[in-house]
Amino acid sequence: METIQLLDPAGRRCAEGPAATAAELAGLRLDTTAIDDDLMRAMYRDMVLTRAFDNQATALQRQGELGLWAQSLGQEGAQIGAAHALEEDDYLFPSYREHGMAQVRGLDLREILPLFRGTQHGGWDPAAHNFHIYSLVIGTQTLHAVGYAMGLQRDAKRAAAAQRADGDGAHTQATGSRAVMVCFGDGATSQGDVNEALVFAASSQAPVVFFLQNNHWAISVPSSTQSPVPLASRGAGFGVPAVRVDGNDPLASYVVTRAALERARRGDGPVLIEAVTYRMGAHTTSDDPTRYREAAEEQAWAERDPIARLRAYLEAEQLADADFLTGVDAEADEFAAATREHCRALAAADVEGGIFDHVYGLPHAQVRADRDAHRDFEQSFEESR
Numbered sequence: 001m002e003t004i005q006l007l008d009p010a011g012r013r014c015a016e017g018p019a020a021t022a023a024e025l026a027g028l029r030l031d032t033t034a035i036d037d038d039l040m041r042a043m044y045r046d047m048v049l050t051r052a053f054d055n056q057a058t059a060l061q062r063q064g065e066l067g068l069w070a071q072s073l074g075q076e077g078a079q080i081g082a083a084h085a086l087e088e089d090d091y092l093f094p095s096y097r098e099h100g101m102a103q104v105r106g107l108d109l110r111e112i113l114p115l116f117r118g119t120q121h122g123g124w125d126p127a128a129h130n131f132h133i134y135s136l137v138i139g140t141q142t143l144h145a146v147g148y149a150m151g152l153q154r155d156a157k158r159a160a161a162a163q164r165a166d167g168d169g170a171h172t173q174a175t176g177s178r179a180v181m182v183c184f185g186d187g188a189t190s191q192g193d194v195n196e197a198l199v200f201a202a203s204s205q206a207p208v209v210f211f212l213q214n215n216h217w218a219i220s221v222p223s224s225t226q227s228p229v230p231l232a233s234r235g236a237g238f239g240v241p242a243v244r245v246d247g248n249d250p251l252a253s254y255v256v257t258r259a260a261l262e263r264a265r266r267g268d269g270p271v272l273i274e275a276v277t278y279r280m281g282a283h284t285t286s287d288d289p290t291r292y293r294e295a296a297e298e299q300a301w302a303e304r305d306p307i308a309r310l311r312a313y314l315e316a317e318q319l320a321d322a323d324f325l326t327g328v329d330a331e332a333d334e335f336a337a338a339t340r341e342h343c344r345a346l347a348a349a350d351v352e353g354g355i356f357d358h359v360y361g362l363p364h365a366q367v368r369a370d371r372d373a374h375r376d377f378e379q380s381f382e383e384s385r
């Protein structure tokens with residue numbers, strides 16, 4: 001299966017022929033003219049800021065300020081390219097490492113920290129940026145996304161009926177021009193929820209784009225174990241057109257996602273995008289990837305770094321001068337420092353702080369038992385002092 005690429009790993013623009021052909025096979029019309037210089041600079045800035053934030057959050061976890069952290073390191077190209085293709089009205093369901101997408105949606109990334117500090121279940125208002133809260137239960141968000149997209153279809157139908165009844169054009173067809181995107185990983189494709197979501201999306205032709213980041217590893221399980229065929233080729237079995245894109249190429253990720261979202265908004269149904277990328281860091285801060293993968297593999301992917309790739313292109317084409325590049329680096333340093341300050345000022349994780357009270361609407365025996373076990377655990381430190 002062809003992998004769509006517009007920038008090669010050295011940051012040189014590729015011939016568009018193969019990309020266009022691969023996209024056409026999935027019924028997508030790529031529009032590379034939509035990529036302008038400002039957009040590329042914006043993508044570069046978003047990638048650098050996200051990485052600075054992500055590295056800082058990793059350090060904060062190591063220093064005991066966060067309970068856990070899931071890095072987006074290496075996946076910024078896939079995420080930031082794709083998220084720039086969303087319209088404001090579109091709705092995005094992330095998994096748990098879509099920090100790059102959060103940045104593009106306009107979330108203050110620091111709002112992500114309480115979830116990983118263990119003080120809040122969500123952390124932000126999903127409606128504020130049409131960016132849903134993170135889902136740590138693998139694959140579950142794909143069903144939420146398809147349900148939301150099916151809801152949009154029904155809203156559009158009702159609005160059209162009302163418009164016909166009124167005859168005065170007072171009802172717009174805005175609900176009919178929105179799309180949904182959902183993120184998940186290669187490991188999640190083995191989950192029942194994801195397969196059910198693809199079935200429902202196909203049978204209802206829901207306006208949803210499945211954005212699969214194949215980062216090669218589901219904790220310690222390689223994606224080659226999850227599937228002997230390219231994951232995108234599974235789309236055909238569901239009747240969902242699918243494409244494979246180089247996820248470390250933000251420009252390719254952008255144009256492919258844009259075409260898929262437009263197709264969904266036109267009412268032509270779902271698309272599956274497999275963005276081929278690499279998780280350059282550990283699965284989370286609880287993981288040690290040296291136990292299951294080779295340094296040579298990590299090195300090979302470091303050479304395909306999405307930030308270095310876009311930077312090389314911007315410099316070669318004289319689209320970014322030294323002032324711009326050092327300005328972005330300085331902004332990233334400042335943001336990392338502000339992230340650090342913000343995190344350290346957050347309330348400490350506290351068993352009495354409400355985290356166990358807001359799991360369900362009503363008290364629940366299992367949650368109470370978990371709370372008591374955690375309280376005992378915390379007190380064991382007091383006793384040993």
Ligand SMILES: Cc1ncc(C[n+]2csc(CCOP(=O)(O)OP(=O)(O)O)c2C)c(N)n1
Pocket residue numbers: 097136137138139184185186187188189215217218219279283
């Ligand atoms: C339903 C469910 N099963 C198992 C887990 C444990 N788990 C957490 S992350 C993970 C691997 C996910 O891999 P992938 O979908 O490739 O996403 P990635 O973390 O690589 O982005 C697993 C099995 C979980 N969180 N939820």
